[in-house]
Amino acid sequence: MAEKSKAKPAKEPEVEELDEVPDPIDDGIRIELVQIYDTASRALLFVKTQQWWTVGSTLMVFVAFMAIAKLTGAGPPFVNKLTALLIVVACAAVFMLIIYQFWQHNELARIQAVVKHFSPTFQKVHNIKSKAEGDFHRYTLLIFMVTVVVLGAVVTHLGLQEIVLRRNL
Secondary structure, three states, X not given: OHHHHHOOOOOOOOOOOOOOOOOXXXXXXXXXXXXXXXXXXXXXXXXXXXXXXXXXXXXXXHXXXXXXXXXXXXXXXXXXXXXXXXXXXXXXXXXXXXXXXXXXXXXXXXXXXXHOOOOHHHHHHHOOOOHHHHHHHHHHHHHHHHHHHHHHHHHHHHHHHHHHHHHHO
């Protein structure tokens, strides 16, 4: 009998529990929460699309600067003006990318606030990707976008300088 008392009790299966169990809500509030969630999700997708559109449009403006300089046979004064405009456009694009990032953060906070009121199953599925992982992905992409805009500006500046050098030869 002493041996039986030394036996370890069987382990209970681990159940992943959430910190908070949502308060019961009525159907009217549930509909409102679903609408808020849907609106925030759509806004999030819109903002991400706008970020990529901003990068692409900025690069197209840089190409247009090069084409204008090449087609007009631009001299140093005109290229200097294009270079100044290039800096303004690049700074504006970076600023917009950062503003869009803050907007994403706000929409994600809104989604998180709504998710707390949904079922534990919904929360578990929603939280498959951790906040830290999502933040890492978002900020990595932001750094990539800013880098692309800055490199595009540098390449355009070098190209404009090359156009002036070839014109003077």
